Amino acid sequence: MSAARPPEGARSSERSEEVSTKPLLELHGVHTHIAAYHILHGVDLVVPQGQVTMLLGRNGAGKSTTLRTVMGLWHASQGSVVLGGKDITAFATPQIAGLGVAYVPENxxxxxxxxxxxxxxxxxxxxxxxxxxxxxxxxxxxxxxxxxxxxxxxxxxxxxxxxxxxxxxxxxxxxxRELLIVDEPSKGLAPAIIDNMINAFAELKAQGVTILLVEQNLNFARRLGDTVAVMDNGRVVHAGRMDAFAADAQLQQSLLGLAI
Incomplete structure (x- = not known):
């Protein structure tokens, strides 16, 4: 695939590693309630600027709710969402989109x-x-x-x-766009299409787009991610470099129940 340029126009676990790149998106102690259900229980998440951050976790861990909270589709009941140094916690979805954020839902x-x-x-x-x-x-x-x-x-x-x-x-x-947020882009795709999708995201990253992806395909995550955050029970329980996480099968097994 060509690399043509586009036109002008956590709370971490004890094993987390520091990320040197400045953050574009930060969540601090975010709680989200949906009706009577308390889904997010104090999410701390850092998405470094110009990198691909993979958000992993078992089904029901709170990954999709985290994305929807960032986009203002559901509002945090506690904590803050900060984009480029601006607190957007109470912003409506159109306002967030107007700041250069695009969202692709799971459906x-x-x-x-x-x-x-x-x-x-x-x-x-x-x-x-x-x-x-x-x-x-x-x-x-x-x-x-x-x-x-x-x-x-x-x-x-x-x-x-x-x-x-x-x-x-x-x-x-x-x-x-400044930030692209995508929920499970590889779900149900054939391997050849997955390869094409990975190449496309890599090209977007090369043009300076920051990307946050929820993903269940660990091989997809390993090939594309710079940083990783793993969620469980509505919290981020591990955050660090994707390459280090991909090399630690024991950590993958303990957090996800499977390994790359």
């Missing part, structure tokens, strides 16, 4: 009855018509996700699961 959020073009246009807030979208940026996206160009005028609901995932990520980056 991808693709509008099945709209074409690929129409899905992309909805995300391009600076354009009212397809012709007004940044042509150079679209060409860059096509190089990473050829299916977006190939099925441009097709209903998104007719795409395969992998193609829908590509569309969801492409839509998130149709305009320049």
């Amino acid at each position: 991808m959020g693709v509008f099945a009855d709209l074409t690929v073009k129409e899905n992309m246009l909805l995300a391009a807030r600076s354009a009212k018509r397809a012709e007004q979208m940044d042509a150079a940026r679209l060409q860059w996206i096509y190089k990473m996700f050829p299916a977006v160009e190939k099925f441009w005028n097709h209903p998104a609901g007719k795409l395969s699961g992998g193609q829908k995932q590509m569309l969801a990520v492409a839509r998130a980056i149709v305009e320049p």
